[in-house]
Amino acid sequence: MNKDVIGVAGDHAGYEFKEQIKAYLEQKGFSVKDFGACQYDASDDYPVFASDMASAIAKGEYSRGVLFCGTGIGASIAANRHKGVRAALCFTPEMATLSRKHNNSNVVVLGARTLSVDSAKEILDAWLEGDFEGGRHQKRVELLDNLS
Numbered sequence: 001m002n003k004d005v006i007g008v009a010g011d012h013a014g015y016e017f018k019e020q021i022k023a024y025l026e027q028k029g030f031s032v033k034d035f036g037a038c039q040y041d042a043s044d045d046y047p048v049f050a051s052d053m054a055s056a057i058a059k060g061e062y063s064r065g066v067l068f069c070g071t072g073i074g075a076s077i078a079a080n081r082h083k084g085v086r087a088a089l090c091f092t093p094e095m096a097t098l099s100r101k102h103n104n105s106n107v108v109v110l111g112a113r114t115l116s117v118d119s120a121k122e123i124l125d126a127w128l129e130g131d132f133e134g135g136r137h138q139k140r141v142e143l144l145d146n147l148s
Contacts, residue, residue: 007065014068100130
C-alpha cells in the first residue's frame with residue numbers, strides 16, 4: 001500500500017475543482033495519483049472515475065483518496081460499493097474530522113457545485129489531520145467493512 005500517495009478522481013462537474021485540490025495537495029507535500037478525468041469532457045461519467053479510484057483503495061494499492069462530482073452524492077454512492085472503502089461526503093470540517101475519528105473514512109468526497117474551493121481546502125485539511133479513535137468505533141468499522 002502506498003500511504004504517501006493520495007488518489008483523486010472526478011467527473012466533468014468536478015474536473016476544475018479536482019485540478020485545484022490536486023495542486024493544493026502537492027503544495028502540502030503529498031504525491032497524487034489522478035484517476036481522471038484528465039480533461040474536461042461533459043459526456044464523462046462519475047461512476048467510472050470513482051470506481052477506478054475506490055477499486056485501487058479496496059485492493060490496498062492506496063490508503064486514501066479524494067473524490068469530486070457536482071454534489072458529491074453520486075461519487076459517494078459509487079465509491080461505497082467497494083468493500084473496504086468508507087467514503088464520506090463532507091460539507092464541513094467537523095464532518096470530515098468525525099468521519100475520520102468515528103468511521104475511519106479512507107475517502108473524502110467533495111461537491112464541486114456545493115462548496116467553494118476555500119471551503120473544500122478547510123474540509124480536506126480537517127480530514128487529513130483526523131485520526132481514527134478506534135475503541136468502541138472499531139467494531140462499527142468492522143461491521144461496515146463486512147456488510148455484503
